[in-house]
Amino acid sequence: xxxLEGLEPLGLEPxxxxxxxxxxxxxxxxIEEVVGEKSGAVVRTVMVQGLWDSTASELLTKKYGLPxxxxxxxxxxxxxxxxxxxxxxxxxxxxx
Numbered sequence: 001x002x003x004l005e006g007l008e009p010l011g012l013e014p015x016x017x018x019x020x021x022x023x024x025x026x027x028x029x030x031i032e033e034v035v036g037e038k039s040g041a042v043v044r045t046v047m048v049q050g051l052w053d054s055t056a057s058e059l060l061t062k063k064y065g066l067p068x069x070x071x072x073x074x075x076x077x078x079x080x081x082x083x084x085x086x087x088x089x090x091x092x093x094x095x096x
Contacts, residue, residue: 001047001048001049001050001051002021002047002048002050002051002052002053002056002075003045003046003047003048004017004021004045004046004048004056004060005043005045005046007044007046008044010066010070012060012064014031014044014045014046015031017046017059017060017064018030018031018046018047018048020059020063021046021048021052021055021056021059022048024052024055024059025048025049025050025052025055027048027049027050027052028048028049029046029047029048029049030046030047031044031045031046031047032044032045032047033045051075053073053074053075054073057071057073
């Protein structure tokens with residue numbers, strides 16, 4: 001599972017990022033909303049099925065122009081043998 005948190009303070013819409021990652025990865029993506037107990041603020045997290053750390057990092061830095069310092073890829077130094085899934089083209093999406 002790939003998680004992206006803290007997009008809204010950076011000016012990014014989680015729903016749009018989830019939709020784009022879903023198309024790039026050919027994987028299921030969604031938004032989880034959690035309400036903070038003390039602040040009552042809603043925190044939205046993008047969840048993408050599978051390990052798509054490199055794809056997500058590249059999307060955020062290249063397309064959306066975020067500085068690399070804003071992207072914390074925690075999977076990059078993770079468990080041995082843990083690798084990103086290979087990019088694949090979705091077969092269920094037709095473009096006009």
